[in-house]
Amino acid sequence: xxxxxxxxxxxxxxxxxxxxxxxxxxxxxxxxxxxxxxxxxxxxxxxxxxxxxxxxxxxxxxxxxxxxxxxxxxxxxxxxxxxxxxxxxxxxxxxxxxxxxxxxxxxxxxxx
Amino acid sequence: xxxxxxxxxxxxxxxxxxxxxxxxxxxxxxxxxxxxxxxxxxxxxxxxxxxxxxxxxxxxxxxxxxxxxxxxxxxxxxxxxxxxxxxxxxxxxxxxxxxxxxxxxxxxxxxxx
Numbered sequence: 506x507x508x509x510x511x512x513x514x515x516x517x518x519x520x521x522x523x524x525x526x527x528x529x530x531x532x533x534x535x536x537x538x539x540x541x542x543x544x545x546x547x548x549x550x551x552x553x554x555x556x557x558x559x560x561x562x563x564x565x566x567x568x569x570x571x572x573x574x575x576x577x578x579x580x581x582x583x584x585x586x587x588x589x590x591x592x593x594x595x596x597x598x599x600x601x602x603x604x605x606x607x608x609x610x611x612x613x614x615x616x617x
Numbered sequence: 618x619x620x621x622x623x624x625x626x627x628x629x630x631x632x633x634x635x636x637x638x639x640x641x642x643x644x645x646x647x648x649x650x651x652x653x654x655x656x657x658x659x660x661x662x663x664x665x666x667x668x669x670x671x672x673x674x675x676x677x678x679x680x681x682x683x684x685x686x687x688x689x690x691x692x693x694x695x696x697x698x699x700x701x702x703x704x705x706x707x708x709x710x711x712x713x714x715x716x717x718x719x720x721x722x723x724x725x726x727x728x729x730x
Contacts, residue, residue, distance in 0.1 A: 536716060545655070545657070545704045545723065546723065547721075547722045547723055548661070548706065548720045550717060553717055555716065563717075595661070604651075604716070604718065605663055605666065606663075606718055607663070608653075608660040610659075
């Protein structure tokens with residue numbers, strides 16, 4: 506089924522660890538986005554990509570990095586997790602020529 | 618750049634009554650305005666959208682109105698039901714440069730039985 510997938514759904518990790526949050530979409534969308542959201546609160550754009558080998562920083566300063574080597578895959582990496590990174594991370598994608606964003610189920614991250 | 622303000626931040630209405638959420642935007646070039654509903658623990662889902670060449674759009678109990686001159690748009694939910702309880706986000710498209718949406722701060726809507 507065409508959808509946008511995120512793994513893991515929940516992650517508890519210690520301070521200083523390196524983590525990668527996975528996002529994949531099977532809809533052939535060219536634009537992809539990462540948002541940080543505390544539950545029920547405002548969505549903060551942290552990274553986006555127009556297509557393969559294209560990545561940009563969003564409006565919220567983030568210590569994370571992203572890559573876009575394949576159209577369907579847009580992983581987000583935290584080199585050294587800190588308690589301030591505790592939040593929900595939502596991935597979204599948009600088809601070419603459109604503006605509507607479709608969201609994945611999110612990853613809830615807890616850094617101890 | 619584009620800035621979107623959303624009000625109110627919380628809204629409580631009796632079941633069966635109507636709810637209205639309002640958003641204003643700053644960039645007159647914005648031309649696409651979606652509304653998302655996010656239920657507790659779920660992903661945001663598109664419920665309705667409107668383009669700048671249309672003043673109103675309706676889908677069953679929900680409607681969106683757009684006033685380009687005043688740069689504001691509103692979500693109207695009629696005959697509210699308990700399942701309408703959620704956080705609602707408005708957004709406006711950024712036209713120049715980055716192709717992205719700027720989201721409002723969200724409105725927590727509670728439907729009281």
